[in-house]
Amino acid sequence: MIKVFKFGGASVKDADGVKNLIKVLNETGNNNKLIVVSAMGKTTNALEVVVKDYLESAKVPDSLEIVKDYHRNIIEGLFHSDQAPVWFRIETLFTELENFLEHNKSTQYDFVYDQIVSYGELISTTIVSEYLNFQNIPTNWLDARDLIKTDNTYRDAQVDWNSTQERIQATVDPKKLNIIQGFIASDPNNFTTTLGREGSDYSAAIMAYCLNAENVTIWKDVPGVLNADPRFFSKAQLLNKISYEEAIELAFYGASVIHPKTLQPLQRKEIPLFVRSFLNPSEEGTAVSKGKTIHPEIPCFIVKKDQVLISLSSLDFSFMVEENISEIFRLFHQYQMKVDLIQNSAISFRVCVDNRFNHLEDLIQHLKARFKVSYKTGVSLYTIRHFSQQAIDELEKDKNVLLKQLTQNTVQLVTEN
Ligand code: ASP
Numbered sequence: 001m002i003k004v005f006k007f008g009g010a011s012v013k014d015a016d017g018v019k020n021l022i023k024v025l026n027e028t029g030n031n032n033k034l035i036v037v038s039a040m041g042k043t044t045n046a047l048e049v050v051v052k053d054y055l056e057s058a059k060v061p062d063s064l065e066i067v068k069d070y071h072r073n074i075i076e077g078l079f080h081s082d083q084a085p086v087w088f089r090i091e092t093l094f095t096e097l098e099n100f101l102e103h104n105k106s107t108q109y110d111f112v113y114d115q116i117v118s119y120g121e122l123i124s125t126t127i128v129s130e131y132l133n134f135q136n137i138p139t140n141w142l143d144a145r146d147l148i149k150t151d152n153t154y155r156d157a158q159v160d161w162n163s164t165q166e167r168i169q170a171t172v173d174p175k176k177l178n179i180i181q182g183f184i185a186s187d188p189n190n191f192t193t194t195l196g197r198e199g200s201d202y203s204a205a206i207m208a209y210c211l212n213a214e215n216v217t218i219w220k221d222v223p224g225v226l227n228a229d230p231r232f233f234s235k236a237q238l239l240n241k242i243s244y245e246e247a248i249e250l251a252f253y254g255a256s257v258i259h260p261k262t263l264q265p266l267q268r269k270e271i272p273l274f275v276r277s278f279l280n281p282s283e284e285g286t287a288v289s290k291g292k293t294i295h296p297e298i299p300c301f302i303v304k305k306d307q308v309l310i311s312l313s314s315l316d317f318s319f320m321v322e323e324n325i326s327e328i329f330r331l332f333h334q335y336q337m338k339v340d341l342i343q344n345s346a347i348s349f350r351v352c353v354d355n356r357f358n359h360l361e362d363l364i365q366h367l368k369a370r371f372k373v374s375y376k377t378g379v380s381l382y383t384i385r386h387f388s389q390q391a392i393d394e395l396e397k398d399k400n401v402l403l404k405q406l407t408q409n410t411v412q413l414v415t416e417n
Pocket of ligand 1: 044045
């Protein structure tokens with residue numbers, strides 16, 4: 001049975017990272033694999049700058065040179081020869097991208113974004129695959145746009161499962177070492193789409209689901225899934241085992257280690273997911289599978305920074321009931337706001353949202369026509385799963401709490417910063 005490995009940007013951020021990927025493959029076996037690779041290092045962010053500059057200037061922006069230089073350096077660190085076939089393939093991709101920039105007429109941000117940003121993954125998989133071939137490890141390089149079909153919701157494309165399944169099963173050779181881009185796909189007109197930031201985990205899950213894979217491993221620069229993000233909490237601890245349900249909850253509340261859409265396809269077929277360290281590939285990391293909720297049983301802390309707390313009440317003394325609330329949600333949907341937390345009373349409605357697509361101003365204007373509105377940007381949303389009073393006290397200690405909500409397993413706090 002085939003196994004799916006996913007390597008994120010941090011694992012291939014430089015030549016040493018690519019060499020380490022081979023070390024991981026050598027230690028775990030080269031065949032019967034499909035490896036899903038993200039763009040190298042912070043390339044997606046760098047390409048987002050290219051998109052912005054391009055839409056402002058309508059010409060090939062200088063910022064593209066940064067992306068080119070970064071990849072050329074990595075290639076030089078790996079191949080030591082300017083005759084290696086990788087150069088031709090990479091320069092062809094850059095030329096293709098420049099052709100798009102020169103000839104494209106669309107000014108639609110989301111469409112242009114996907115056509116440009118997808119090159120991060122096309123380039124990374126080409127370099128990794130060429131390097132594996134160069135090391136006498138033959139690979140089967142696949143273009144995710146031929147395999148994963150989606151609708152045309154650019155930047156947040158929705159998978160067409162039937163046609164995707166058919167294509168994946170017809171194309172992937174389970175005996176080989178297959179390599180494919182994460183994050184990218186294509187729409188019915190064959191324009192490139194993307195699955196949302198950090199979407200490569202989801203790509204791995206799509207591939208595993210369609211191939212009935214034995215398991216999926218996400219290789220990370222942390223030992224596995226921790227009970228807290230070490231950037232914000234000292235004393236983070238490794239979780240050895242988590243159930244699918246628990247992992248879905250954690251990802252939903254914002255634990256950034258697994259993309260939220262990743263888990264449900266795996267759960268459906270009971271395909272285990274491992275999160276392991278690419279620096280210590282012999283360590284076990286975290287297993288997400290059927291069974292016990294969480295081991296060890298400790299509180300899990302999740303923080304989402306830079307959220308918006310919106311408070312609404314009616315202008316005409318009416319209560320906040322079905323009619324008002326359904327209108328509010330329609331607007332959240334229209335402006336692509338992700339709702340993290342809701343609290344309502346007879347006359348007020350408070351909600352914490354993620355302004356991912358930068359539509360806050362428009363939303364507020366629209367809401368003001370019908371409601372009394374106040375809002376606060378830059379707030380933080382803390383979630384504790386399996387909380388204890390001590391965990392809450394510790395978190396609240398030095399913070400100004402704006403809103404607090406408790407359910408049986410989860411407490412959520414919105415704080416000033
Ligand atoms: N390269 C994409 C991103 O940075 C997808 C991924 O890494 O999962 O969001």
